[in-house]
Amino acid sequence: MTDGNLMPVVSNETLSELEKPEAGPRRTTSLSSRRSPLAEPRCQIRALEAVDLDNVPSAGNFDAAITKSPSGALTAVGVEIFQINLGKLCNMTCRHCHVDAGPDRWREVMSREAVDDCLAALDRTQAHTVDLTGGAPELNPSFRYLVDQCVARGKHVIDRCNLTVLLLPRQLDLPEWLAERGVEVVCSLPHFRRRNTDAQRGDGTFEKSIKALRRLNEAGYGQGDEDRRLTLMVNPIGAFLTGDQCSMEREWKRGLESNHGVTFDRLVALNNMPIARFLEWLEKSDNLQIYMELLVNSFNPATVAGLMCRNTLSVSWDGRVYDCDFNQMLDLESRTSDGARRSIADFDPREFEGREIVTGRHCFGCTAGAGSSCGGAIHDTAE
Ligand code: SF4
Ligand code: SF4
Numbered sequence: 001m002t003d004g005n006l007m008p009v010v011s012n013e014t015l016s017e018l019e020k021p022e023a024g025p026r027r028t029t030s031l032s033s034r035r036s037p038l039a040e041p042r043c044q045i046r047a048l049e050a051v052d053l054d055n056v057p058s059a060g061n062f063d064a065a066i067t068k069s070p071s072g073a074l075t076a077v078g079v080e081i082f083q084i085n086l087g088k089l090c091n092m093t094c095r096h097c098h099v100d101a102g103p104d105r106w107r108e109v110m111s112r113e114a115v116d117d118c119l120a121a122l123d124r125t126q127a128h129t130v131d132l133t134g135g136a137p138e139l140n141p142s143f144r145y146l147v148d149q150c151v152a153r154g155k156h157v158i159d160r161c162n163l164t165v166l167l168l169p170r171q172l173d174l175p176e177w178l179a180e181r182g183v184e185v186v187c188s189l190p191h192f193r194r195r196n197t198d199a200q201r202g203d204g205t206f207e208k209s210i211k212a213l214r215r216l217n218e219a220g221y222g223q224g225d226e227d228r229r230l231t232l233m234v235n236p237i238g239a240f241l242t243g244d245q246c247s248m249e250r251e252w253k254r255g256l257e258s259n260h261g262v263t264f265d266r267l268v269a270l271n272n273m274p275i276a277r278f279l280e281w282l283e284k285s286d287n288l289q290i291y292m293e294l295l296v297n298s299f300n301p302a303t304v305a306g307l308m309c310r311n312t313l314s315v316s317w318d319g320r321v322y323d324c325d326f327n328q329m330l331d332l333e334s335r336t337s338d339g340a341r342r343s344i345a346d347f348d349p350r351e352f353e354g355r356e357i358v359t360g361r362h363c364f365g366c367t368a369g370a371g372s373s374c375g376g377a378i379h380d381t382a383e
Contacts, residue, residue: 009109010089014139017168018091018103028095030102031277038280039100041331048274048361051289056296062363069301074357076323079349080311082127082155084118085328086110086140087317091165094201096190096235096278098329101135109135110317114344115142118315119149121347125313133160133325138171147181157183160233163212164205175219182227185216186268189232192255200237213262222264230264235272239287241298241369242269271295273326273365295364303367309357319344323357326365332358 031039038044053060058068066074087109090101110118122130130150137143137159150157159178166174178185187209191197194206213230216222222230232252236242249267256262272278274291282288309323313334321342322328333341335358336351 009087009111009141010106010139011141014141014170015103015106017170018089018139028093028277030093030104031100031280033102033104036280038276038283041329044275044279045330045360047279047283047288048292051292051361053292053296053361056293057299058296060292060296060361060364062359062361062367065296065299065364065367066304066359069304071301071304074304074307074309074359076352076355076357077310078353079125079127079313081129081131081308081313082118082122082125083131083133083312083314083325084110084115084137084146085314085316085325086115086132086134086137086143086146088135089139090135090162091139091168092136092162092201092205094277095281096200096237096272098273098276098278098326099135100276100329105135108317109140110142110319112142112145114317114319115140115146117319117343117345119146119153121315121344122150122153122155124347125349127155127313129156129158131158131160131312136162136165138165138174144177147178147183151181151183157181158186159183160186160188163187163189163209166212166215167208175215175221179219179221179228184229184231185221186231186233187213187216187264188234189213190235190237192252192259196237210260210262213256213260213264217263222262224265229266231266231268232264233268233270235270239282239285239291239294241294242271245269245370269370271365271368273362275326275329275362292361292364295368298368299364300367300369303370307357307366309366313347313352315344321347321352323355326362327358327360330360330362332360334358 058064088099088101088105089109091103093102147157165171189197189209190200197206216230220228248269252267274282282291312324314322314325314328316328321334321344323334335341335355337355
């Protein structure tokens with residue numbers, strides 16, 4: 001395991017480019033910088049466990065719900081997607097962030113040594129896709145090195161991009177750079193209307209996001225080219241489930257093209273996970289009970305076969321191994337079939353074959369309605 005937090009990995013020049021969160025009703029800061037108790041994963045798990053769900057199906061016990069589903073158990077089928085969280089550093093501080101990312105999280109950034117450990121581990125798997133996330137993964141100094149290494153290995157690479165990062169002076173060439181390498185860009189944009197997006201991500205974010213989308217379009221993204229795929233990821237702005245993905249895609253395509261001349265290839269709709277800053281918002285707005293009941297009551301057994309934890313391995317900035325990004329944020333490490341934890345430096349895929357996925361109440365966020373893994377809604381309801 002790396003000790004990457006002893007020395008700052010990110011340069012002062014990069015840090016000086018990042019926005020400092022301003023005061024105001026629409027701005028927030030990380031739980032970590034506010035020393036909120038919810039910055040501690042155990043405190044988040046306790047908050048979820050404390051919700052009274054005795055009167056909903058399975059009494060809010062996710063494992064019991066899975067046992068009753070046709071799948072019967074939640075086990076891994078192999079590592080097809082190798083997800084690397086390059087750190088919690090981000091140029092934004094969105095209110096719903098499940099990572100609790102922000103400009104102040106510069107200590108939690110993956111070192112080059114850990115990046116190389118990931119590449120060595122990747123070579124031991126059959127993964128066809130490398131999914132780069134953060135924070136803003138592009139802010140990690142090893143981001144371009146890692147992309148090149150993955151492309152050289154013939155992997156499909158996904159950059160989970162918040163759009164506004166593309167406008168930072170040191171990232172201006174990034175759209176063309178990614179396009180040349182055939183990297184899929186998966187962009188988060190809460191809504192195609194300014195007011196809704198700014199409410200969740202901060203004033204001015206919508207304007208910047210549109211500018212960044214235009215830059216991506218100019219680089220060839222979002223025009224039906226498989227090697228320049230531009231995906232938008234959207235999530236509800238409030239304590240409700242995401243809408244129908246297909247009709248949203250049609251509506252968004254119309255709205256963005258006619259109002260802003262922007263195109264994209266596909267839309268993925270996700271539910272918000274009741275963790276980190278979204279959990280804080282649920283608590284403060286008195287919506288936690290309602291939202292958890294909604295998630296549990298909306299449990300859809302057809303989503304279980306497609307949960308991302310079944311075919312994904314998720315590595316944290318400090319080289320620990322998880323079943324998914326959400327478990328990573330709750331510090332619920334993946335276990336080998338013998339129940340042991342491993343760092344990515346010691347990763348042997350054979351030890352993780354058929355492992356039981358580590359679960360908790362937050363998992364209801366993935367199985368509610370049409371589902372909410374990184375791939376978005378599940379349309380094929382066959383098990
Ligand atoms: S939601 Fe994404 S863009 Fe917003 S703070 Fe979190 S990591 Fe950054
Ligand atoms: S939160 Fe993670 S472990 Fe739980 S169901 Fe979702 S993807 Fe699987």
